[in-house]
Amino acid sequence: MPLILQSTTPLSAADLDTARTLARASDLVLRSDTVAAAGDCAPLTPALRDALDDFCGPRAIDWAVVPAGRRLSDFRLVAMDMDSTLITIECIDEIADFCGLKAEVSAITEAAMRGEITDFNESLRRRVALLKGLDASVLDRVYDERLRLSPGAERMLQTVQALGLRTLLVSGGFVHFTEKLKARLRLDVTRANTLEIVDGKLTGNVVGEIVNADVKARTVQEVCAQIGATPDQAIVMGDGSNDLKMMAVAGLSVAFRAKPVVRAQASVAFNHVGLDGLLALFPH
Structure with missing residues (x-):
């Protein structure tokens, strides 16, 4: 190999x-x-x-x-987590900073990513509840002022898209950000959580099914089926324990600047290079 x-x-x-x-x-x-x-x-x-x-x-x-004899173009899908993978921040932590609760929310986020909080749904609800009453305009401020793409993200995406691979952004974060990134980066499919907003304020609730580890894995499988691919033709990139199940169904899993529990189970770990490190793993 x-x-x-x-x-x-x-x-x-x-x-x-x-x-x-x-x-x-x-x-x-x-x-x-x-x-x-x-x-x-x-x-x-x-x-x-x-x-x-x-x-x-x-x-x-x-x-x-890496497996011998595979080309990057043999894969059909690149699926990515958003927070701390495609982008450098945890959006919920930055939102919480606007109401003075970043430290409290970040502590829950870190514990969840390390796998110390096993109920992701509950951890997300706890964090979102702390945002109750915050003006929804803060979401745009986080995107405009704090959200940055991870190193190599645009080069990686442009190359795999040129090769004909589809792209999926599946996140335990929020639709407000995934939709903006979908348009900006020409992603094919996105899935994330929806924050409830009433009268311009966050209510502290999440609307609909929470995108947890099981939903992430199911989404990867569903998108593969939709494009006529098998999960073995998917590359999945993530950094936290919530990504492990979708990484496990993929043909190649990439731990990007990830928690130890994720690095230990991934096919490949990028601790130093950018997301475009993917491009060096296989001939195109």
Whole structure:
């Protein structure tokens, strides 16, 4: 199986030599200053995973062992989480900042993402309830003033879209943001939660079915069926425990600057490179 190394700075010959030895790779050839690939390496055992983590982590190198013989164009769907994956912020935390409750809401968000709060629905309701009475105009302020795309997001999306892959943004966050991003980035499908707004104010309630881990996984499967693809032809990118179920149904799962529980279960982890690190994993 091919071994891919990526960094945001040039890879050194010494680092390549050590990584090649660790992985028992026959060769490790630079594709660019920041990307190197070996055609084959040793089986990815827990011991090899730990060894690569221990060596690459302190050097800000991301490594991946990917299935041989696949091209990026063999996939049909790229599905992404929104908060802290496609974008750099947690929208609910930034909304809460406008009513002085960011620390309290962030603590619940972090615990949920780490998997310490197992009932996502309840954790979301608790956080949204704290927003009751907030002027809905705050949502636009968060989008305009604080929302930023993650590094490499636009390049990754433009490339996969040019290859004909469909795109899905599925989020435990809010429709207000996913709809704006859908138009901005020309995404095919989005799904998220709807905040109830009455007389221009947030009521502290969520309308309709909450997009939790099960709904995320179901949505990936439904969109695959709609486009005539199998889940094995889906790439899923996420960062928190709420993403694990949809990552598990995919042919390739990418943990993006993720919590340890997610990195441990993902096919690939990007801790340093941007979302466009996906483009280096397979020939196009």
